[in-house]
Amino acid sequence: MSQEAQKERSMILQKEMTEGLFNDLGKAKETGKKVCYTFVPGNLSELIRTFDMLPVYPEINALQSAMRKKSASYIKEAERHAHSEDVCTYVKCDVGMMMKGNIGPTGEKIPEPDILLLSYTGCFTFLKWFETLKREYPNAKVIMVHTPYQENAKITPEMTEYMVKQFKEEVIPQMEAVTGIKYDEEKLKKILALSKEAEDLITKIFDTTKHKPSPIDAYFAGVYYIGPINIGFRGTQQAVDYYKELYKEIQERVRLGLGPITPEGEMKEEKYRLVVEGPPNWTSFREFWKIFYDMGAVIVASSYTKVGGVYDMGWRHDPSRPLESLSEYCMNCYTNLNIPQRIDLLSKCITDYAADGYVTNSIKSCNSFSAGQLGMMREIEDRLEVPVGFIESDLVDPRYFSYSNIKNRLESYFQMLEQRKIIHEKESV
Amino acid sequence: MKTLEEIIKFCEDVSFDLNFSHAKKWKEAEKGRVLVGYMPIYFPREIIHAAGGMAVGVFGGGDRKQIIKGDAYYQSYICHIPRSIMELALDKHMAHFDGFIFPSICDVIRNLSGIFKQHKIGKFVKYMDFPQNFLPQIGGVFYQQEMEHVLKYIKEINGVEITTEKLNHSIELYNINRRLIETIYKIRQDYPWRISIVDVYHIIRAGTVITVEEHNDILTQVCEYIKQDIGVPQDKIKIVISGAFCEQPAVGLIKAIEEAGCYVVDDDYMLGSRMILGDIDSKSNKPLEAISNSYIKQSQYSSSIYDVNDPKEFRLAKIVKDRGANGVVFAAASFCDPSLLDAPIFQNAFNKLGIRYIAFQFSENINQFKVIKEQVGAFSDSIKLWEDEPVTANS
Secondary structure (H helix, E strand, O other), X not given: OOOOOOOOHHHHHHHHHHHHHHHHHHOXXXXXXXXXXXXXXXXXXXXXXXXXXXXXXXXXXHHHHHHOOOHHHHXXXXXXXXXXXXXXXXXXXXXXXXXXXXXXXXXXXOOOOXXXXXXEOOOHHHHHHHHHHHXXXXXOEEEEXXXXXXXXXXXXXXXXXXXXXXXXXXXXXXXXXXXXXXXXXXXXXXXXXXXXXXXXXXXXXXXXXXXXXXXXXXXXXXXXXXXXXHOOOOOOHHHHHHHHHHHHHHHHHHHHOOOOEEOOEEOOOOOEEEXXXXXXXXXXXXXXXXXXXXXXXXXXXXXXXXXXXXXXXXXXXXXXXXXXXXXXXXXXXXXXXXXXXXXXXXXXXXXXXXXXXXXXXXEOOOHHHXXXXXXXXXXXXXXXXXXXXXXXXXXXOHHHOOHHHHHHHHHHHHHXXXXXXXXXXXXXX | OOOHHHHHHHHHHHHOOOOOHXXXXXXXXXXXXXXXXXXXXXXXXXXXXHOOEEEEEOOOOOOOOOOOOHHHOOOXXXXXXXXXXXXXXXXXXXXXXXXXXXXXXXXXXXXXXXXHHHOOOOOEEEEEOOOOOOOHHHHHHXXXXXXXXXXXXXXXXXXXXXXXXXXXXXHHHHHHHHHHHHHHHHHHHHOHHHOOHHHHHHHHHXXXXXXXXXXXXXXXXXXXXXXXXXXXXXXXXXEEEEOOOOOOOXXXXXXXXHHOOEEEEEOOOOHHHHOEOOOOOOOOXXXXXXXXXXXXXXXXXXXXXXXXXXXXXXXXXXXXXXXXXXXXXXXXXXXXXXXXXXXXXXXXXXXXXXXXXXXEEEOOOXXXXXXXXXXXXXXXXXXXXXXXXXXXXXX
């Protein structure tokens, strides 16, 4: 592998978009733009944009703090103030960052929220998180959107109606009151049309892993690809341009028969194709990724890249039904799916992308993902007779990333995959 | 009339009969009866009663069930109750149950509903999505639809169509139940030595596994006994327990707290049985709407209900004040997200309000309480030695 990290045009575009957002946030008080804190799953980017607000995603700040090795001190700060060692480390990292001055990843202070938009989708902790933040930001308006869970593996008309009523009678009037901007449905429709375009493109991008070798890693690189669509750019021309550029670059890799780009350059040999369930560890992200690409393992699909929206089953934002569409979007996010739905979705990924194995990265402080993973893993193993692997780490608490344990487990797992390949090759001769 | 000791013994036995034999016998006595297991915290049992069924509380195996299979479903950093519920299900302790309700408490219980679906346990599995929107025309309507969904499942099993009269009758029975339970707490607030908290716990928990009619008889008799001047007062402080609303502490722990020098004058152990404060309208021509309104407008605070418009710390402070308690013991189940995420909110507020508290964690299956007993004892001593009057929290 080449030792030089490659910067493609799409990477530069993404960097410019992110920096632009943080610059705008830094100037929000001068420009008079209202600031809306919200979460990635069930994010209502289109609505936020309709009211010309700027989004802040506390969990994105937390993961970026972790990648910059700052999360440990933030978590300790929160734990000094009665936060338990055993709860979501995103929450503690965010609270600790706030206690230490709320300096964001770019070094600028993140402005206080005008609105705390709680899109309570697939994660109970979000609710507790904003109860905590409300007490820290008493002047912020908290707007709650309760997203019904897909307990029966479907979205009923009653569920959609419940959400639409919340939008009409609670969310929109309160956004109007805070921003002083009248709700403009035509504007929302135009934004939603751009969302649909970006969703079509990102689906095509993640579908390129059907190629052998896969031109991308749908987990470690995938978390960068989902950045724009998840952190407030969905519904913008910028996002559409970014995904067009990214898709073009990936198609070129397919044409040339190239594997994924890693931090150490291009991956030369694809030995194992995997599907991964669960979020990545952020504190040692590069080391974690390296264990996989050093062994020639590429992730061809992951549940984590569906956390901000599941698009690969055909669902899209629909400008002709704006509020219904926003409701369905929220209800369709990965962690809002019930356990049998998750099993079906991951099984489909394993089959469609011809994966050799299935790995669960179980996150200590994320019950939304972790509770149920062991049963899912067994069912997938039984159903598809695919080798499964299991590792444990955490989101942003470095105390729960044990490099040697994870490496040992994965090495054993890859040995098993290798032996299986040899057996299959012998059987097919 | 049975003696108080006999009543308590019966309640203890049925509460911890992990085969739910009493409920099973009730079901077998008449055709068309259904049993519906419900997990903590709260479920409107009235609707099951009106549909010819019995809602049966499933609170895990506590320290009375060895976990073997259940551990295979949960990582070490997930609380204990889902693994013991899985153990009970896989060992067929609940084989005679027709369906299961998983109220929206947290991500773990929500996902447990999916595991039950995956394993096709029971004729139906329903995740009950309680509204987090508290407008009757929005969240209230949604909640009614959720209840109708449950009733549809039951009708598919026993063919029973509920009527307004039946539902109002059931509501009234549960109103009586709540009033009687509150009477016990009111008596204990002033005379906590008349009946111990562990006995109260058994009596209330029994109500989750027997019929409401039987339970009302028991509660009526208990109230008669404790209205009399029985027991001997001891030099103990009064405390409120908060945080143990889902996974239940072992009975030994409930006992240990009182033995360590505390009278527990309020608690959230069996919160579901006390969730609705006051009566539900039992004369409405829209009884489901009445149940829905009661949840939206007159629920006790809980870690699972979004509280920004009615902050929980002030509601707990009011309970402390109203019960004349000297302090609060925060007892959270290990790895219980809702309870642990609330801890900083309560503790920051109580530091400002001057309400004394201690906090510890437990697991349903621990049976060594020495450290906790010492901690609670030290808390009790510190209040007895250094403070003359109960705190007066201003909410």
